[in-house]
Amino acid sequence: MPSSSSLEDQLYPSTPGKFKIERNHGLMNRQVHRCFGSSSTMFLWALLLIASTVSYVTFQGVVDSGSRYLSASWGGIQWEKQVRASAQIHRQGGMSVLVTGAAGFIGSHVSLALKRRGDGVVGLDNFNDYYDPSLKKARKALLQSRGVFIVHGDLNDAKLLAKLFDVVAFTHVMHLAAQAGVRYAMENPMSYVNSNIAGLVTLLEACKTANPQPSIVWASSSSVYGLNEKVPFSESDRTDQPASLYAATKKAGEEITHTYNHIYGLSITGLRFFTVYGPWGRPDMAIFTFTRNMLQGKPITVYRGKNRVDLSRDFTYIDDIVKGCVGSLDTSGKSTGSGGKKRGAAPYRIFNLGNTSPVTVPTLVSILERLLKVKAKKNIVDMPGNGDVPFTHANITSARREFGYKPTTDIQTGLKKFVKWYLSYYGYGKTTLN
């Protein structure tokens, strides 16, 4: 039978602030005695207290795990069935690919292309509101109609990633989830750190632990070339003078993936995309905002570089990028590690995926004017120092040599396809395109 002092010990364990506690002891003793009267009733009260504490803790546990399943949209038998069905391979020698950012612009296109040729595809996306999530939901519906299931979850959810690798032995990961946009990094820097650094590491940790380890192809960016002036940009050019935090996080991603390749034998391919555009594109990008504003009769802001030089971009059409992504996956080579241990050297590759024909922003606007039959109201302003670079231009020799990458869509053709999609998606009815 515990003495009253042992109960007091539980209430007031020995601490460095002993003097104060002893002072309170007397008071506590008096209160305890007033409440409990005799030592036997005190014991009963003690039992009751312990029992209620235990049942409270147990109840909290149930509530916690219950709320995780209630709030998380993943887990359960039905969910696992959907994941497995989506990952099913329907061609000989096919692969099962986890596509992160599958409800995004490039992710949705790559997912569809892989599924179309018979590969297994499972998407992962957190459907954040960096831009209108209804567009992401529409892409999701499209993918769902083609048999691609998108898991609603976050890259930083290590438990979810472990579960996914538990349910499916993915052969490849196409990592396209990221915080994109060069200028938004001034507004919300931490979102870049969360997605492009922390999220990337969480994913790599899951990949390194997975057995078998998948091969990883992931989205870097042309922005890593930063303030370089030598054109066209080659993969071996310096990438140590980024102009935005976005670019810095992508550059960091290249270093981080190198570490995982080196230590754990993960096969890694980084793709430096050059201003990708096309149907289902990103609403934060210039082609999208220009089109929207011009159709709504609103002005557009056209940035201009130093000495009134026009800015230019190596705008690359989505279908060409998809071919580059699929080519990278097909030639990625295997990861060598298992159980978190490296068993040999694995490929580490970086490729530019651009169009090789830069176009100035004013030229872009004039093509849109012709296609939309609208005269743009242009505000021409000096390029603010918020992350932009004056020009980009890709050298694609490496990607051509490794997997026959050869962009075939010029800006006129690509913009025509984009505008056609835009008009139909946003209900502008039938417009004949020139």
Ligand SMILES: O=C(O)[C@H]1O[C@H](OP(=O)(O)OP(=O)(O)OC[C@H]2O[C@@H](n3ccc(=O)[nH]c3=O)[C@H](O)[C@@H]2O)[C@H](O)[C@@H](O)[C@@H]1O
């Ligand atoms: O290639 C890349 O690495 C990057 O391409 C784009 O970045 P950016 O080239 O800046 O694409 P846009 O935001 O569409 O801008 C295209 C051009 O239009 C200009 N622009 C943009 C917005 C605007 O209001 N006015 C304007 O003149 C920009 O200065 C730039 O020269 C993407 O937003 C990045 O996520 C991607 O990583």
